[in-house]
Amino acid sequence: MxxxxxxxxxxxxxxxxxxxxxxxxxxxxxxxxxxxxxxxxxxxxxxxxxxxxxxxxxxxxxxxxxxxxxxxxxxxxxxxxxxxxxxxxxxxxxxxxxxxxxxxxxxxxxxxxxxxxxxxxxxxxxxxxxxxxxxxxxxxxxxxxxxxxxxxxxxxxxxxxxxxxxxxxxxxxxxxxxxxxxxxxxxxxxxxxxxxxxxxxxxxxxxxxxxxxxxxxxxxxxxxFKRVDIVGVSLLTAALVLFVYAVTNGAAVGWSKAATLAPLVISIALGIGFFVCEAYTPEERAAVPLKMWKYENFTIIVILGLQPRMWWASVQLLYSWFYQDALGWSTIYTAIHFLPVGLVSVLFMAFTSSLQQRFRLKWVMLGGQALVLIGTILLVFGGSASRYWQFAFPGFFLGTAGTTIVFGTTNIALFAVTPPRIAATVGSILTASGQFGSAAGTAIITSIQTTVQQTHGGPDSFSGREAGLWFIVGMTAAETLSLLFFMKNVVAPSRDRTKAAPEAADVTVDAINIEKKVTEEKQTIEETVVADPTDYIE
CATH class of the missing domain: 1.20.1250.20 (MFS general substrate transporter like domains)
Incomplete structure (x- = not known):
């Protein structure tokens, strides 16, 4: 023909x-x-x-x-x-x-x-x-x-x-x-x-x-391009930037100033606008579909995800500056004193996996939170060179062990309660939660530090840093209580044998559907004259 x-x-x-x-x-x-x-x-x-x-x-x-x-x-x-x-x-x-x-x-x-x-x-x-x-x-x-x-x-x-x-x-x-x-x-x-x-x-x-x-x-x-959700992400980005700017600016110019209150109020309004926008955006186009928050334990896990990176960043920030600025230590001598953070983190990454297979995830995270709480309280009293081995060293050790356990277990717990087909999306949400916790947390703690030290000893004193550490203690205690009362017991996916077969079947069906869709598209391309070849030429 x-x-x-x-x-x-x-x-x-x-x-x-x-x-x-x-x-x-x-x-x-x-x-x-x-x-x-x-x-x-x-x-x-x-x-x-x-x-x-x-x-x-x-x-x-x-x-x-x-x-x-x-x-x-x-x-x-x-x-x-x-x-x-x-x-x-x-x-x-x-x-x-x-x-x-x-x-x-x-x-x-x-x-x-x-x-x-x-x-x-x-x-x-x-x-x-x-x-x-x-x-x-x-x-x-x-x-x-x-x-x-x-x-x-x-x-x-x-x-x-x-x-x-x-x-x-x-x-x-x-x-x-x-x-x-x-x-x-x-x-x-x-x-x-x-x-x-x-x-x-x-x-x-x-x-x-x-x-x-x-x-x-x-x-x-x-x-x-519409499925990228430009409007929703722009609202979220602006809300996050303005919120951290307001918190940071509060210590510099005062909390009652318009330069602090205006961005704070606008950030809250934009945050509300983001969730309203997502509610009216079709699910396939929304950056964070509202149905995500209906999954069991999803909200409490995302809230817990705020803590690990915030703890690491805040503790390193407070103590590294104190050691260098107040005590006059060199940067390399300061880094040596943070070696417990590195060594314990590597060791507990492997140990956490064993805990997840032996105990329910809720109790693993509660144990991690308890270690963070004890470690941070010890760090409150480590504000001098002579107190390093007595308070700072064990505080670094216990706090790092706890945050490593919580960090590793929140990921497993989140994937245990959400369908495999949305793993990439929920993983991005948890990672974004951790990064926001680190950014907002360090800004809040720095603001507390600078505010307190203005009237209690100046920048070389430990009083401002001590106040920042007490804030971490309070936040950790609040998260621990929320975890205890609001999170339902879940087990690691490999231990939940009753769900293994259905999940495997779902994955198989998804794979077959994708392969079928690709095959149908290939047949359509081969049998149809394309008006605009740029749609298929790569």
Missing amino acids: ASSPKASSVMTTTPPPPARQLSSLSVARKMTLLATFCMAQFIDSFSISALFAATPPISADLNISDAVSVWTTSAYQLTFAAFLLTSGRLSDLYSPKYVFLVGAFLVSFTSLGCAFTRAQIPLFLLRGFMGVGAALNIPSAMQIIVRMFPTPHVQSRAVAAFAGCAGLGNVFGLIIGALLVSFASWPAVFYFITAVCFLMGSLVTVLLPFSRNHDNNTGSRLET
Whole structure:
């Protein structure tokens, strides 16, 4: 049969199933890509903790006050938290490879800009853009890892390695940052981030083939773009930024000033507007569908997710500045005194998995919360060099052990009560909760510290830091009581044998439906003359 001129002039390409394409890569290539993505997770946490060692010299060189210097970390954490949900949606609708590359190179080039800037406002803006890049990296890397390793037991090990690198980056960031500041200068921290992120982007460019989720392709670029939920995410981002700005500004100019009250009120209004917007947004387009909050234990787990990163960031911030500014310790000597945080975190990552398999998750988290509570109370009394071994060391040990247990168990508990098909979305929500807790928590605690020390001993006294630590004690106690009374008992998924078969059946059905949908799309492309070939040409 002769084809029409129009038909013969149109060339179409049939997109290969992306999951099969990635899983068929060689073992060496997949291992190299996995190591690259693990490094992305490491460097995203490193970009926060390394700044605890670099912030004092940065503040001195750029003449930044203690109340304002918190934005060297908060600007990064805020944009990181706010754009995680958008990043997950972009990775679902477009190519995760390109989402990751944009994130990696954005972090690299903005970090290079941070190394050269010598003014506080440009530094804070560049740190904010670094957070956007970091947010693009995590969900896209997770999606690629899951598709590269479709076999369940291999996939679980790959995901565990990826998640564990966040803790390692948080722990060793302070130590590496201290080494770079001590033996070079604070711009060396940003040079290090620049080099690592550029290497990551280069490796992914060369080793990872193009891939896209064709089962999420709506066929219309406008419809695809609408599913990103730009309005909802913009409301959430603005609310988070204004809230932390108000808290930070309160210590600098006063809580009764319009410059503090106005952004605080606007942030609350925008937060309410976000939830109203999500209520009227179709579920497939909403960044955070309201039905999420109806899952058992979902709300209390997300609230508990605020604490671990906040505790790590706040304790490191309060004590690292005290050791350097008040006691005159060098950055490397300060980092050595934080070694218990690193060693205990690594040890308890493995120990937590054993606890989750032996006990119900509620009681595992309650045990972790109790350790955090005891450890933080000990840290309240560690405000001198002579009290390090008596109070600070055991406080670091117990607090780190508890937060590691809570951090690891909240992830398992969340996935135990939500369907597997929305794992990426709920994972992004929990990660965003942790980052927001870290950003808002450090801002609140810094505000408490600066307010108290104005009338109780000045910046070199421990009184302001002591007040900040008591705030952490109160927050931990409130979360512990909420956990005790409001969370229902759940077990780790591998222990709940009654649900194992139905969940496995659901996963199988989902896989069959996706494969069927891809096959039907291929047949449609092959049998139909396409009017606009750009819809299918990749």
